[in-house]
Amino acid sequence: MEKTILNKLPVPTFRWLGVNGVEHEIKKYETKNVSVSADKDIIRNDVTESSKFTIDAQNGETSEVVQYIKSSGEISLATEINVHNGAKVRLVQVFENETGAVSEVAAKVDENAVFELVQVYLGGEKTVSEIKTELAGRSAAFTADIGYRLTGEDKLDINLIAEHFGKKSTSEITVNGVLEDTAEKTFKGTIDFKTGAKAAKGSEKENVLLLDSRVKNRTVPLILCAEEDMEGSHGASIGKLDENHIFYMKSRGISEEKIYELAARSRLMQVISKIGDDQTKARISEALQWGEEDE
Amino acid sequence: MSMKEKTQVADIDRSLYDFRYEEDEGEFLDSGISTDIIKEISDEKGDPDWMRELRLKSLEIYNKTPMVDWGPSIEGLDLDNIVTYIRQKSRMNTNWEDVPEDIKETFERLGIPQAERESLAGVGAQYDSELVYHNVRKEVAESGVIYTDLESAMHDPKYADLIRTHFMKLVPPTDHKFAALHGAVWSGGSFVYVPKNVHLEIPLQSYFRLNARGAGQFEHTLIILEEGSYLHFIEGCSAPKYYEAALHAGCVELYVGKGATLRYSTIENWSKNMYNLNTKRALVEEGGKIEWVSGSFGSHVSYLYPMSILNGRGASAEFTGITFAGEGQNLDTGAKIVHNAPETSSYMDTKSISKSGGVSTFRSAVVVKENAVGSKSAVNCESLMLDSISRSDTVPVMDIRTDKADIGHEAKIGRISDEAVFYLMSRGLSENEAKAMIVRGFADNVSKELPLEYAVEMNNLIGLEMQGSIG
Numbered sequence: 001m002e003k004t005i006l007n008k009l010p011v012p013t014f015r016w017l018g019v020n021g022v023e024h025e026i027k028k029y030e031t032k033n034v035s036v037s038a039d040k041d042i043i044r045n046d047v048t049e050s051s052k053f054t055i056d057a058q059n060g061e062t063s064e065v066v067q068y069i070k071s072s073g074e075i076s077l078a079t080e081i082n083v084h085n086g087a088k089v090r091l092v093q094v095f096e097n098e099t100g101a102v103s104e105v106a107a108k109v110d111e112n113a114v115f116e117l118v119q120v121y122l123g124g125e126k127t128v129s130e131i132k133t134e135l136a137g138r139s140a141a142f143t144a145d146i147g148y149r150l151t152g153e154d155k156l157d158i159n160l161i162a163e164h165f166g167k168k169s170t171s172e173i174t175v176n177g178v179l180e181d182t183a184e185k186t187f188k189g190t191i192d193f194k195t196g197a198k199a200a201k202g203s204e205k206e207n208v209l210l211l212d213s214r215v216k217n218r219t220v221p222l223i224l225c226a227e228e229d230m231e232g233s234h235g236a237s238i239g240k241l242d243e244n245h246i247f248y249m250k251s252r253g254i255s256e257e258k259i260y261e262l263a264a265r266s267r268l269m270q271v272i273s274k275i276g277d278d279q280t281k282a283r284i285s286e287a288l289q290w291g292e293e294d295e
Numbered sequence: 296m297s298m299k300e301k302t303q304v305a306d307i308d309r310s311l312y313d314f315r316y317e318e319d320e321g322e323f324l325d326s327g328i329s330t331d332i333i334k335e336i337s338d339e340k341g342d343p344d345w346m347r348e349l350r351l352k353s354l355e356i357y358n359k360t361p362m363v364d365w366g367p368s369i370e371g372l373d374l375d376n377i378v379t380y381i382r383q384k385s386r387m388n389t390n391w392e393d394v395p396e397d398i399k400e401t402f403e404r405l406g407i408p409q410a411e412r413e414s415l416a417g418v419g420a421q422y423d424s425e426l427v428y429h430n431v432r433k434e435v436a437e438s439g440v441i442y443t444d445l446e447s448a449m450h451d452p453k454y455a456d457l458i459r460t461h462f463m464k465l466v467p468p469t470d471h472k473f474a475a476l477h478g479a480v481w482s483g484g485s486f487v488y489v490p491k492n493v494h495l496e497i498p499l500q501s502y503f504r505l506n507a508r509g510a511g512q513f514e515h516t517l518i519i520l521e522e523g524s525y526l527h528f529i530e531g532c533s534a535p536k537y538y539e540a541a542l543h544a545g546c547v548e549l550y551v552g553k554g555a556t557l558r559y560s561t562i563e564n565w566s567k568n569m570y571n572l573n574t575k576r577a578l579v580e581e582g583g584k585i586e587w588v589s590g591s592f593g594s595h596v597s598y599l600y601p602m603s604i605l606n607g608r609g610a611s612a613e614f615t616g617i618t619f620a621g622e623g624q625n626l627d628t629g630a631k632i633v634h635n636a637p638e639t640s641s642y643m644d645t646k647s648i649s650k651s652g653g654v655s656t657f658r659s660a661v662v663v664k665e666n667a668v669g670s671k672s673a674v675n676c677e678s679l680m681l682d683s684i685s686r687s688d689t690v691p692v693m694d695i696r697t698d699k700a701d702i703g704h705e706a707k708i709g710r711i712s713d714e715a716v717f718y719l720m721s722r723g724l725s726e727n728e729a730k731a732m733i734v735r736g737f738a739d740n741v742s743k744e745l746p747l748e749y750a751v752e753m754n755n756l757i758g759l760e761m762q763g764s765i766g
Contacts, residue, residue, distance in 0.1 A: 012365035013690050014631070014660055020365070179698075195683055210698035213665065219693045221704070228683040228710050238695050238702040 002026050006102065006128050007159035010190050011222060019186060019220050022128050022157045024102065027074065036065055042277045044068070050076040057087035057113075064090040064276050068283065074099045074126075081107040083115045085137065090116040092275050096287055100126035100155070111137030111166065118274045121148035121156055121177075122287050131160045135169035135200075142171045147271030149264065149288070150183035161190045164197040164230070175206040176267040179215040190222040193230045200227065204234040209241065209263060265290065326509070327375040330354060333479050336380045340446060340482070345459060353468040353478025360472040367596045367625040367654070372540050372570045378510040379480040390430075394420075401504060421483045421503045421514055429485070435495065441488040442499055445515055448486040458486065461517060465548040465576045465604075473544045473572040477513050481546065484514035489524040489555075498527035498560075503545070505565075511542035518548070520555040520583075527558040540595070541569045549577035551585050553607065558586040560745060565593035567623055572598050581607030581636070588744045589616040591628050600658060602631040605639035605667075612641045617741040620653030620685070629658040629691075634667035634700070643674040644740050649685035656688040661695075661702065668699040678708040679737055 005021035012020040032051045036043055039061055045053070047069045055065055069077060075097060083089050087110075095101055101124060109115045115133060133142045142162055150156055162171040173189050191202035204221050221234040241263055249259045268288070275281050333354050337347045362369070401422065418430055431442040441454065448454040449462075468478035485501045505512045520526055530547075543565060551557045557577070565571050571594040577585040587601045603612035614630040632641040647655040657676045678687040689706050711733055719729035742750040 011656075011688060011690050013658060013692060015365070017660055017662075017692050017694060019692055019694075208695075210695065210700075213668070213698050215696070215698060217693075217695045219695075219704070221689075221691065221706070223678075223689040223706060223708050225678070225680060225687045225708050226683070226685075228680040228685075230680075230709070232706075232708040234689075234704070234706045236693060236702070236704040238693060239700045240698055 007130050007157050007188065009159070009188055009220065009222070010161060010192065011224060013220075017218075019188065019218055024128055027076075031076070031078075039063065042066065044277070044279070046070070047075065047077055051078075053077070053079040055079065055081045055089060055091070057081075057083050057089045059084055059086045062088040064092060066092040066094070066275075066277055066280050068094045068096070068280070069101055069103070070096040072099070075101045077101060077103045079103070079105045081105065081115065083107065083109045083113040085111045085113060088114040088116070090118065090276065092118045092277065092280060093120070094280065094284060094287075095119070095121045095124055095127055095129075097124045097127070100124040101129070103127070103129045105131045105133075107131075107133045107142075109133060109135050109137065109140040109142060109169075112139050113137060114141045115143075116274070117142070117144045117146075118271060119144070119146045120268070120271060120284055121146075121150065122284070123150060123152070123154050124156065125153065126155045127157070129156070129158045131158070133162050133171070135162065135164050135166050135171065135197075137166045138168055140166045140169045142169075144171075144173045144175075145271045145274045146173075146175045146177075146187075147268045148177040148185065149180075149268055150178070150185055151180045152183065153181070154183045156183075156185045157188075158186070159188045161192060162202060163192045163194060164200040164202060164227075165194050166197060166200070168199045169197060170200065171202040171204075173202075173204040174270075175204075176270050177207070178209045178211060178264040178267055179217055180211045182212070182214045182216075184216040186218040186220065188220040188222070189234070190224060191232055191234070192222075192224040193227045193232060195226045197227045198229045200230045202230070202232045206236045206238075207267065208236075208238045209260075209267060210239055211260060211264070326378045328354065328357065328379060328476065328479065332379060336480060336482065339380070341450070343449065343455070346449065346462075349463065349468070350479050353475045356468045357472060357475035357479055360469075360475055362472055363598070366598055366627050366658075367656075369570055369572075369596060371595070372542060374476075374542075376509055377540075377542050379513065380482055381510060401506065418500050418502070421501065421512075422506060431499070438493050438495075439490040440493060440495060441486065443486055445484045445486045445517055454486065454488070457488070457519065458517065461519060461548065461550060462515070463546070463548070465550070465578055466546050466574050470574065474546065474574050477515070477544050477546045477574070480511070481513045481515045483512075484516050484545070485518075487518040487526065487528065489518075489520045489526050491521040491552075492523040493521075494525040495527070498529050500529040500531065502531045505541060505543065505569075509541065511544060514545045516545070516547040518557065518559075519550045520552050520557050522553040522555060524552065524555045525557075527560065530559070530561045531564075541566070543569055543571045543573060543594075545573045547573070547575035547601075549575075549585065551577055551579040551583040551610075553580045554582040555580075556584040556586070558588065559601075560588040562590045562745075563593055563597075563599070567593065567595050569594045570596050575599075575601040577601070577603045577612070579603060579605050579607065579610040579612065582609045583607065584611045585613070587612070587614045587616070587630065588741060589614070589628070590741050591616070591618040591626055594626065595624060597626040597628055599628045600631050600660075602633070603641065604633045604635060605641065605670075606635050608637050608639070610636060610639050614641075614643045614645070615740055615744050616645045617738050618645075618647040618655050618657070619738075620647070620649050620655035622651040622653060625654040625656075627656040627658055629656075631660040632662070632672065634661075634663040634670045634672065636667060638669040639667055640670060641672045643676070645676045646737055646740055647676075647678045647687060648681065648734070648737065649678070649687045650681035652684045654686040654688075656690060657706075659691040661691075661693045661704075663695045663697060663700045663702065665696045668697055670697075671701045672703070674704045674706075676706045677737070678706075679734070680708065680710050
């Protein structure tokens with residue numbers, strides 16, 4: 001089997017941190033090709049085998065494309081998206097694979113077009129996920145809302161790159177996650193302002209709740225900038241819950257265990273609330289074993 | 296309509312530093328790195344056996360270690376053309392009058408003797424490969440503080456064991472290729488020892504000057520602070536500009552004892568032909584504190600990330616830095632912090648400015664180990680882009696391995712705000728004054744942490760020349 005480096009950090013850094021890329025054995029898959037026209041409000045796809053999706057949204061089209069990734073073995077998924085002038089695509093990816101997946105999203109966003117990405121990771125022995133968005137046109141917009149709840153020995157490596165070429169293009173990346181047991185996660189998020197991306201704006205934020213002393217969390221938020229007229233920011237908050245917050249909740253009669261469970265759910269809910277399709281929301285709740293009262 | 300003129304912030308005025316004296320090249324060892332050259336350096340210095348072995352072992356490691364595969368390009372650095380050692384014309388002096396005339400004049404022009412008289416407890420001055428002057432005030436010496444050149448200390452029976460047990464233990468030659476090179480060819484540098492509970496209220500300063508063409512400087516600074524002590528150490532460096540590449544691969548090892556505090560301030564102003572590949576590291580014991588204050592203005596290429604290892608409960612680190620990258624400069628700077636004990640804390644506050652095609656990269660690593668329960672870390676970095684031919688990158692990594700930690704990170708990048716300029720102009724400032732004030736204010740995090748004399752020097756380094764209208 002051939003080994004290759006996936007999820008390469010656009011600007012490599014200190015080798016000893018081990019974040020410059022993920023070594024992965026590439027298996028040969030039979031790949032199913034799926035072509036999607038974004039001419040319906042909601043398009044649902046169960047991804048149970050290795051697949052390559054091509055999504056094309058023409059001027060004025062608005063669509064939510066859902067990919068529910070669940071199979072018994074490792075799966076490879078490639079998704080290419082073209083959001084043409086004035087179109088809007090929301091791609092919802094839910095990863096519920098036990099063994100893991102290799103996923104790649106490559107999007108090109110034209111003038112006044114909008115690409116919204118919602119990703120929910122519900123586990124996986126080893127999931128490697130790359131998202132590369134080219135904000136090519138003027139006022140092209142990209143939002144990414146990513147949530148994860150990893151338990152047991154789950155491992156997740158995400159490499160998100162937003163490249164700003166277009167003037168007044170915008171990117172807003174929000175990541176919320178919870179790590180339990182011996183789970184490991186690396187999130188690499190890069191906002192790259194190219195020369196000429198005048199008045200572009202990009203922001204990135206990650207909140208990670210750690211619920212076990214054995215977890216491993218790595219957060220790598222990059223801003224690369226070759227344009228003077230732009231605004232970029234990133235922020236990260238990693239660790240346990242605020243002690244004042246816990247004290248207040250306890251004073252309302254809620255146990256510490258329940259407080260952490262509520263906090264974990266609220267983080268994922270922030271991401272799930274971005275999904276328009278109720279069926280998908282219900283399916284995620286079921287996978288998380290949430291009752292109706294929790295939704 | 297005529298084009299609006301962009302604000303121009305002048306490159307650093309280097310005239311103060313850009314003078315040189317001709318060297319007698321007969322005092323140069325051959326350029327390049329080989330076993331024969333290492334043995335010759337060792338013979339020159341009369342190294343004890345263990346040091347000679349360390350040099351030769353380091354050379355082996357150097358030959359086996361690959362070049363860095365990340366960071367700015369160092370292709371312009373041909374190590375075969377670098378002279379690693381230059382014999383000095385005179386021995387190290389403790390009397391300023393005994394220092395050779397041209398060297399004395401160099402340091403006088405840089406203001407070192409004046410600073411010693413007015414604001415320092417002791418001074419060390421290195422010219423090319425060797426220390427030429429070291430002195431410490433009588434009352435400081437009487438308190439038991441040792442401040443001398445590292446080589447004298449290594450040969451002194453009172454300190455030899457201390458040097459042997461600490462030298463290149465924090466930064467081993469296996470750390471990276473240029474640490475190995477340093478281990479092989481190091482020369483000069485200072486040794487400081489501060490006894491238990493001694494507080495040195497006024498700073499010590501070492502100044503490193505590389506005068507020779509196509510040469511390298513490889514000084515080693517070793518500081519040991521015993522329990523409950525305090526020291527402020529200032530490091531300055533400069534060189535005249537040549538067209539040939541020059542190399543600085545120094546090494547700084549700092550041992551901060553229980554409850555001790557060390558402030559380590561650096562104003563780095565190497566010339567723009569310099570490859571500054573320096574390694575600095577501090578080991579901080581229980582309740583101890585390391586404070587880094589760092590201004591990076593010079594060099595063609597810099598790789599500089601002072602590392603703090605917080606090794607005892609309650610140990611802490613602060614890093615305050617500014618980097619100004621102008622034309623022809625690629626300055627890759629930042630810090631590394633390892634939390635390796637419970638209840639440790641760290642704070643990083645950095646600024647960077649890029650202009651005239653300069654490239655500035657902030658690079659950091661915050662690692663919180665499994666045992667660092669109850670630890671806290673906050674990182675704040677801001678970058679200012681002054682034109683669109685420059686570049687500014689931010690590359691931080693946080694590696695957290697315990698749930699009982701509180702880690703925060705904030706970064707911003709942008710340009711001079713039109714609103715801020717407009718506001719200041721409404722208060723009566725001209726546009727140029729307003730922009731100059733904003734850029735000076737941006738650098739304030741470092742200047743306010745330096746003693747007054749050095750803050751003034753730093754402000755002099757940033758020569759601001761403002762023209763044009765709101766752009």
